[in-house]
Structure formats: C-alpha cells, structure tokens
Amino acid sequence: MSVEVERKFLCSDDTLKTLEEVGVCLGQRQFHDQYFDTPEFELTLRDMWLRKRKGCWELKCPTATVNGTEDPKAEQSLAAALCTHYKEITSLPEIHHRVKEAVKDACEDRETEAAPSHGDESCISKMNLVCFAEYTTVRRSFTLGEEGVQIDLDQADFGYHVGEIEVLIPEGGDVRSAQEKIRNAAQKLGLPGNERVEGKMNVYLKRYHPEHYAKLLSAHVL
Ligand code: V4E
DSSP: OEEEEEEEEOOOHHHHHHHHHHSEEEEEEEEEEEEEEOTTOTTGGGTOEEEEETTEEEEEEEOOOOOOSSOOOHHHHHHHHHEEEEEEEOOHHHHHHHHHHHSTTOBTTTTTOOOOOTTOOHHHHTBSOEEEEEEEEEEEEEEOSSTTEEEEEEEETTSOEEEEEEEEEETTOOHHHHHHHHHHHHHHTTOOTTOOOOOHHHHHHHHHOHHHHHHHHHTTOO
C-alpha cells in the first residue's frame, strides 16, 4: 500500500513554460473516473474516496497525522498545509473490508458474505453505493529529475484545469521529506508559496452537487 503526498497548483502560462523548459514530459493519458458513496454520503463524510478508474477499484483514505520528533519549522508547517496525503488502496479484499467497516448495513448479503477474492468485485457492486461524480481527465505528466517527484497537468472534461506535484511513499514512510521535495519542486516552478488550490472533486461537487459539497464543508472534509 502506498501513500500519495501531493500539492495542487494552478498552472499559468509562465508555469507551463518553466515546466516545459526544466522538466521532461513523460506522456499523456486519458481516464474516466466514477466515484461512489452511499446515498447518505457515509464514505466521503469520512474523507474516503472510492472510485473506479479504467475498470479498477481504488480507495483513497486518510493516513495518520504526521509525527515528527521535533516541532516543524514555519516553512515545514506551510508546506504541510499546502499538501494532502492519502493512502491509496487497490486490493479488492482490503477495499471491501474498509468500506464495510465505514458503512453500516452496506452489504446486502451480510450474513452469508465471505471475504472476496482478489478478482471478485461483486461484493462492492452489491453494496448500497451510487455513483455521485464522474468525469474524464486528460493528464500530461512530467518529471523534474528529482527522484520520485511527478508533476501532472490535469484537464477535466467539465472545464477545470489543475496541476499536481506528487510523491509516492510507502505506508509509514517519511511524509515530511515528501513535503520537502514538493516544496523544492514548487520553488523550481516559481509557484506562489502560500496558494491553496481546489482539486477537481471540490469544483465538480460545488458546481453539480452543492448539497453534498455543503455537507463535506461543514464536516471539514473539504
Ligand atoms: C476529493 C479528494 C479525493 C478524490 C480524488 O481527488 P484528486 O486527488 O483530486 O483526484 P486525482 O484524479 O488527481 O487522483 P490521482 O490520480 O492523483 O490519484 S482524495 C482526497 N480528496 C480530498 C481533497 C482535499 N480535501 N483537498 C484537496 C486539495 N484535494 C483533495
């Protein structure tokens, strides 16, 4: 299981120019995401994001807070405030287990259910889940040469463009050092040091499902 540490940014023409000068383009791909939750939003209210991308189930959920041995310096605190970090789970039995824990009465066949095998997605399909968001993204990816840092420029089909600087670490890995790598990459790109930027989902929900968005705002998930 890995943890994705990332910072979103708005990609101006100047940032794109810098990225094309100092970075190496890794290619472009397109994917369609469908996000699922119960009608009562039991997953997203727990900051759990279940999606199907390219036919595969994925679950993003919060990781434990970062414990350093020393108090963070001001620039470390700012770097942390601009970044998110989520566990990325792709194993079906693990996803099933986590969703079942989070959602009361989720499985129709609770009494008879057995742990799903790796390829069996029927257990997820049987849960009382509905698709609340779906969109297609065209993603261009770059590297700046710094080990483990990837930069994605996303263009969603509902008209929102956003960039992400991301570092993948193993579970229990050093989140602070990932945040530091992200801060260095942001400096190379000349990004403002204190700009919090909305992700695609924030913008999508605000625009198309304002009630769901309002619930997540009041629960301090978004
Ligand atoms: C909304 C959300 C999640 C759903 C996925 O969001 P995002 O990272 O924007 O998707 P995407 O397509 O870039 O996924 P990737 O290919 O990088 O895996 S996961 C966590 N959240 C909450 C959240 C938040 N509270 N604040 C920000 C800035 N982003 C996401």
